[in-house]
Amino acid sequence: MYKYDAIDQQIVDERVKQYRDQTRRYLAGELSEDEFRPLRLQNGLYIQRHAPMLRIAVPYGMLSSEQLRKLGDIAKRYDRGYGHFSTRQNLQLNWPKLEDIPDILAELATVQMHAIQTSGNCIRNITTDQFASIAPDEVIDPRAMAEVMRQWSTFHPEFALLPRKFKIAVSGTKQDRAIVQAHDIGLEFYKDSNNQVAIKVWVGGGLGRTPILGTVIREHLEWQHALTYCEAIIRVYNMHGRRDNAYKARIKILVKALGIEEFKQQVEAEWAHIKDGPNTITEAELNRVAQHFEPMPYESLPAHDASFDAAIASNPAFASWIKRCTHAHKQSGYRAVTLSLKPHGKPPGDISSEQMHVVADLADAYSFGELRASHEQNLILADVKLSDLFAVWEKARAAGLATPNIGLLTDMICCPGGDFCSLANAKSIPIAEAIQMQFDNLDYLHDIGDLELNISGCMNACGHHHVGHIGILGVDKDGSEWYQVTIGGKQGNDASIGSVIGPSFSAEEMPSVVQRLIEVYLKERTDEERFIDTVRRLGIAPFKAHVYAEKEAA
Amino acid sequence: MSNLIKNNAIVADEWTRVIPPSLGEEVVKKQAGKVVLFKLTGEPTYSPEQIAATQIPATGKILLPLTVWQANVAQLAGRMAAGEIGILIATHEPLESLAATFSDINELPLIAVFVERFPDGRIFTMGNLLRTRYGYKNELRAVGDVLRDQLFFLKRSGFSSFLIRADRSAEDALSSLQDFSQPYQGAVDEALPVWRRVNRSHA
Numbered sequence: 001m002y003k004y005d006a007i008d009q010q011i012v013d014e015r016v017k018q019y020r021d022q023t024r025r026y027l028a029g030e031l032s033e034d035e036f037r038p039l040r041l042q043n044g045l046y047i048q049r050h051a052p053m054l055r056i057a058v059p060y061g062m063l064s065s066e067q068l069r070k071l072g073d074i075a076k077r078y079d080r081g082y083g084h085f086s087t088r089q090n091l092q093l094n095w096p097k098l099e100d101i102p103d104i105l106a107e108l109a110t111v112q113m114h115a116i117q118t119s120g121n122c123i124r125n126i127t128t129d130q131f132a133s134i135a136p137d138e139v140i141d142p143r144a145m146a147e148v149m150r151q152w153s154t155f156h157p158e159f160a161l162l163p164r165k166f167k168i169a170v171s172g173t174k175q176d177r178a179i180v181q182a183h184d185i186g187l188e189f190y191k192d193s194n195n196q197v198a199i200k201v202w203v204g205g206g207l208g209r210t211p212i213l214g215t216v217i218r219e220h221l222e223w224q225h226a227l228t229y230c231e232a233i234i235r236v237y238n239m240h241g242r243r244d245n246a247y248k249a250r251i252k253i254l255v256k257a258l259g260i261e262e263f264k265q266q267v268e269a270e271w272a273h274i275k276d277g278p279n280t281i282t283e284a285e286l287n288r289v290a291q292h293f294e295p296m297p298y299e300s301l302p303a304h305d306a307s308f309d310a311a312i313a314s315n316p317a318f319a320s321w322i323k324r325c326t327h328a329h330k331q332s333g334y335r336a337v338t339l340s341l342k343p344h345g346k347p348p349g350d351i352s353s354e355q356m357h358v359v360a361d362l363a364d365a366y367s368f369g370e371l372r373a374s375h376e377q378n379l380i381l382a383d384v385k386l387s388d389l390f391a392v393w394e395k396a397r398a399a400g401l402a403t404p405n406i407g408l409l410t411d412m413i414c415c416p417g418g419d420f421c422s423l424a425n426a427k428s429i430p431i432a433e434a435i436q437m438q439f440d441n442l443d444y445l446h447d448i449g450d451l452e453l454n455i456s457g458c459m460n461a462c463g464h465h466h467v468g469h470i471g472i473l474g475v476d477k478d479g480s481e482w483y484q485v486t487i488g489g490k491q492g493n494d495a496s497i498g499s500v501i502g503p504s505f506s507a508e509e510m511p512s513v514v515q516r517l518i519e520v521y522l523k524e525r526t527d528e529e530r531f532i533d534t535v536r537r538l539g540i541a542p543f544k545a546h547v548y549a550e551k552e553a554a
Numbered sequence: 555m556s557n558l559i560k561n562n563a564i565v566a567d568e569w570t571r572v573i574p575p576s577l578g579e580e581v582v583k584k585q586a587g588k589v590v591l592f593k594l595t596g597e598p599t600y601s602p603e604q605i606a607a608t609q610i611p612a613t614g615k616i617l618l619p620l621t622v623w624q625a626n627v628a629q630l631a632g633r634m635a636a637g638e639i640g641i642l643i644a645t646h647e648p649l650e651s652l653a654a655t656f657s658d659i660n661e662l663p664l665i666a667v668f669v670e671r672f673p674d675g676r677i678f679t680m681g682n683l684l685r686t687r688y689g690y691k692n693e694l695r696a697v698g699d700v701l702r703d704q705l706f707f708l709k710r711s712g713f714s715s716f717l718i719r720a721d722r723s724a725e726d727a728l729s730s731l732q733d734f735s736q737p738y739q740g741a742v743d744e745a746l747p748v749w750r751r752v753n754r755s756h757a
Contacts, residue, residue: 005754007736018733022703038673039703121673151738151748157710158682158741161675227739238679243592245585273687278740278750285749 001062001370002147002292004112011154012109015116019043020102027099038161044090044118045101048422054093054101055118056108060128060146060170061089061373065360068371070111072356078104083356085341085349087413087464088125088167089373090118094420116154121162123153123234127169129177130374133293134336134382136328140172140189140197144290145226148281152227159234163241164249166234167206179375179491181205181213182467184251185230189223197223203233203263204255207461211497212252215260217267223286225271227279232271236263296368296383301333305386320442321393321404326384335389337367337381338374339396340403340411344436347429348414349377358399366392375464376413378406409451409518410436413464417457417474418481424457426474426481431455431510438511448518451531452491467491469532470517471498472510483510487517487543488535501544516547557724559705560693560715562731564724567717569640569664571617571697574604592674593646617642617666620652640664642697645676649683659690667713669698681711685742702727706734712742 004012019039026036040047044055056071063071071091075083078100084092096104108114118125126146133141149168153159159166171178172189180186186202199221205214221229233251240258242248255263312319327336339359342348351359359379363371366388367381374380379401384392396402405411412435415421417428432455439445454468458475465471471486482504489498505513520543521531535543558567583590593599598621605625610616616633617640623630633639641662643652653659665684669677677696684690695715696708705716709731718724740747748754 007748007752007754010736011734011738014734018730035672035701035703121675154738155707155734156739156741157707157737158678159675160678160704160707161673163675235679239595239676242594243674243676244583244590244594246588247586278746282749285754288749288755 001064002059002143002289008112008151009109012112012114012116015043015114016102016105016109019105023098023102038120040101041120042117042122042160043101043105044115045098046119046422047098048094048420049418050420051095052098052101053416053420054096054104054115055086056091056093056113056115057118057125058090058113058373059150060126060132060143061130061375062143063371063373064111065363065369065371067111067113068356068360068363070107070113072353072360074104074107075356076353081354082350082352084347084416085351085373085377085379087375087377087415087462088118089127089130089375090125091373092416094416119165121164121166123156123159123162123166123168126150126153127167127178127183127375129171129173130372130376130380131177131327131336131382132172132372133295134329134331134334135173135177136330137174138172138330139174139191141290141293142170142172142187142189143293144286145187145189145223146170147289147292148286149226149230152279158231159238162234162238163243164246164251166237166251168230174493176491176493176495179464179467179495181495182207182211182464182491183214185233186214187226192220199223199226201229201233204252204260206250206252207464207466208250209247209459209461210250210252211461211466212256213495213497214252215255217260217264224281225275227281228274228277229267229271231274231279232267235270236266240266295331298331298334298383299385301331301385303332305333308386308389311390317404318390318393320446321397321402322389324404324406324408324446325402326389329383331383333386334383335386337384337389337392337396338406339379339381339401340405341378341401342405342411342436343400343403344405344410344440345433347416348412348432351379355399355401358395359401362392362395376411378411404442405445407450407452408445409439409448409453409514410445411452412436413452413454413468415456415462417455417463421457421462423460424474425459425476426457426483427507428455428457428463428472428474431472431474431483431507434507434511435514438515448522449530453514454489464491465489466497467495468498469530469535470514475504477504481507483507485513485517485547487540488532490532499540501540502548513547517543520546557718557720557722558715559718559724559728559731562728564728569615569617570611571642571666572608572610572619572622574600574608574619574622577601577604577607591671593644593670595646595676596648597646599644599647614638615640615664617664619643620647620655624655634661637663640666640693642666642668643680644668644670645674645680649680649688653688659684659688660692662690662692664693664695665690666695666697666717669696669700672699672701672704678707678711681708681713682742685712702730705730706732710737710741710743 169183188200192198201218202214372380418424456463456465486498
C-alpha cells in the first residue's frame with residue numbers, strides 16, 4: 001500500500017499544527033461556532049448527541065496492521081474502546097473529547113493517517129472496490145489513481161468550500177462494487193480498443209434526500225486527464241451549484257436542472273482551457289505511485305489444498321464460513337476473507353480495540369500485514385493462502401469476527417442513527433439488532449440467500465437505504481420515530497433506487513415487516529432467483545399486499 | 555490600524571470602498587424554511603435606484619462596484635486613466651461582465667472580490683479565473699468576510715492582498731499564509747503539482 005514520503009508526512013504534520021491552533025482559538029472564544037464549524041467538519045469532527053464524533057480517513061479503504069493497532073489504541077485511550085466503520089470505508093470514534101482531537105491527530109500522523117476532509121463541503125475520501133488488485137474480474141487496479149486523486153484533492157485551494165459535500169468513487173472491475181453511479185463523480189476504468197487505460201466518467205449520482213443515479217458525461221477519457229477533467233466538472237459546480245438551498249446544493253440537482261447535454265457542454269468548454277495543463281498526470285508520476293501497489297510476493301500454489309478440502313468436508317461450520325466469507329482471488333491458491341463486523345445483536349460495523357488487535361495480528365500472520373475496509377462495513381484480509389484459512393477461521397471465530405453471514409440479510413449496512421447522530425430522525429441500530437435477532441438462524445438465513453438490507457436513520461442516507469434490496473429509512477412523524485420501507489434497490493452495474501411499499505411502520509413492527517417480505521419471496525421465488533430478482537420480476541404489489549394484509553384486517 | 559495584508563505584511567489601505575446606499579428594507583428570502591444566505595451566480599446586487607443614488611468621492615483612489623462603474627463610465631474616464639479606480643465584484647456576479655467592460659483588464663490597478671460570507675467558495679474559482687483565464691496581473695484583493703483560516707486557499711487561488719474582517723487581527727492572520735509549505739496540487743500561485751516541482755522518487 002501507499003507509504004508516505006517526506007512531503008506527505010510534512011502535510012499531515014502541518015495539518016496537526018494548524019488544527020491544534022484552530023481548536024485553541026475556538027476554545028479561547030476567538031472563533032465563533034459558525035466560523036469553527038466548517039473547520040472542524042473538514043477535519044471530520046461532528047458535534048453529536050452525546051459527544052463529538054471523529055471520522056478518521058481510511059483512503060480507499062486500505063489499512064496496514066500497524067495503523068489498525070494504532071486505531072485500537074486510540075479508541076482505548078481517547079474513547080470507549082471501540083470504533084465504527086462507515087460506508088465511506090472510514091473509521092468513526094463516537095466519544096472523543098473536542099480538546100483531545102489535536103492529540104489524536106498527532107498520534108494518527110505517526111502512522112501516516114489523518115482526518116482531512118472526511119466531512120464538510122469539500123472533496124471527501126475517495127472510495128473504491130474492497131477487492132481491488134485481487135478480484136478475478138478486475139481490469140485495472142484503481143488504487144494508484146485513487147492515491148493520485150487523494151493527493152490532488154487534499155487541500156485543493158479552489159474546491160475548499162464547495163456548495164455541498166463531494167464524493168468520488170473509482171472502479172476498475174467489470175462488476176462494479178464501488179457504486180460509481182451513486183457518486184458525485186464516478187470514474188470507471190477500462191481498457192479501450194487500443195488497449196489503453198481509459199475512463200468512463202459518471203456524474204451527478206447520489207443518495208440522500210433526492211436519490212439519483214449518475215449519468216455518463218464522457219464515455220472515453222484518457223487517464224492522463226482525470227484530474228483536469230474533474231477540475232472542470234467541479235469548477236462548473238462550484239460556480240453554479242445551488243448555494244441558496246442546502247437540500248438542493250449537490251451537483252446532481254445542477255445536472256438535472258441544466259440537463260446532461262448543457263452541463264456537459266459547460267464542462268467541456270471549461271476543460272478546453274485546462275486540458276494538458278500542469279495537473280495532467282504523467283506516466284512517471286502514475287508509475288511512482290503504482291510502485292506502492294505492486295502485487296504481493298505470492299507463493300506459487302496449486303488451485304487446491306488437501307488439508308483445506310478435508311476441513312471443508314468434515315466441518316460444516318467451517319464450510320459455511322468459507323462459502324459466505326471468502327472470495328475468489330486472481331492468484332491460484334489464495335482467497336480473500338471478509339471478517340464480519342455484523343454479529344447478530346451488535347451494532348453493524350462496530351469493532352472493539354481488542355478485535356482491532358486480533359485483526360492486525362491476523363493480517364501480519366496471514367495476509368502480508370494489510371487489510372481493507374469495505375463500504376459494507378466489514379474488514380477484509382485480501383491475500384490468505386488456502387492452507388491458512390482454517391487457522392484464520394478459528395482465530396476470527398474466537399474473537400467474534402466469523403459470523404458466516406456476508407451477503408446475507410443480517411450483513412446489513414447501518415448508519416449510527418439516532419443513538420449517536422444529531423442529524424438522525426430515528427434510531428437505526430436497535431432496528432438492525434431486532435431484525436438480526438428475528439433472523440438468528442443460520443440455516444434459515446442461508447436458505448434466504450443473497451440479500452442486502454440497508455438502514456438509514458434519516459434521509460441523508462448514510463446507510464445507503466435507497467440501494468438496499470430492502471431499504472429502511474427512519475422518519476420523524478410528529479416527534480415520534482417511524483420507518484419507511486423500500487424494496488428493489490440495488491448497487492452494481494444494474495443499480496436501481498428502491499420503491500416505497502407504503503405507509504411507514506413503528507419500530508416494534510419492523511422485524512415482522514421484514515419477515516413478511518421474506519415470506520413472499522420464499523413462496524414466489526424460482527430456483528435460481530435471489531430476493532432482488534423476484535422483486536424485479538413481480539414488482540412490489542405482492543409484497544405490499546402481504547405486508548399490509550394483517551394491518552388492514554386489524 | 556490597517557487590516558490589509560499585502561506582500562506578507564500589514565500595510566496602509568490607500569483605497570476607499572464605495573458602497574451604494576440601502577434604500578428601504580431588505581427582503582429576507584427563504585428556501586425550505588431557511589433564510590437564504592448566498593445569492594445565486596448571476597443575481598443582481600444593487601437596484602438601478604441604489605446605483606443612481608451612490609455617492610462617489612471626488613478625489614482619491616476609490617474601489618467601485620462594477621455596476622456603479624458601468625453607470626458612470628463617462629464621468630470617471632479621467633480618473634480611470636489616472637489610476638484612481640479599482641473595481642469590486644461580488645462572488646455571485648459573473649466575471650464575464652467584468653471582462654466585457656474593459657478592453658484591457660490590466661488597465662485596472664486593483665480588482666477586489668467581495669465575499670459576503672466566508673463559506674462561499676466561489677471566491678477561489680473567481681481568483682483562479684481572473685489570473686489564468688483573463689490574464690489579470692495587478693493587485694487582486696479579497697474583501698468582506700475574510701478570515702485567516704481561508705487565507706492559504708485565497709493565496710493559492712491568485713489573491714495578492716487580503717482585507718481581514720475589521721473585528722479580527724490581521725497580525726494574527728499573517729501566519730496562516732504559511733500553513734502548508736509544499737502543497738500537492740498545481741494552482742495559481744504555484745502552477746506545478748508537487749511531482750513536477752520536486753523529484754519524489756527520492757524524497
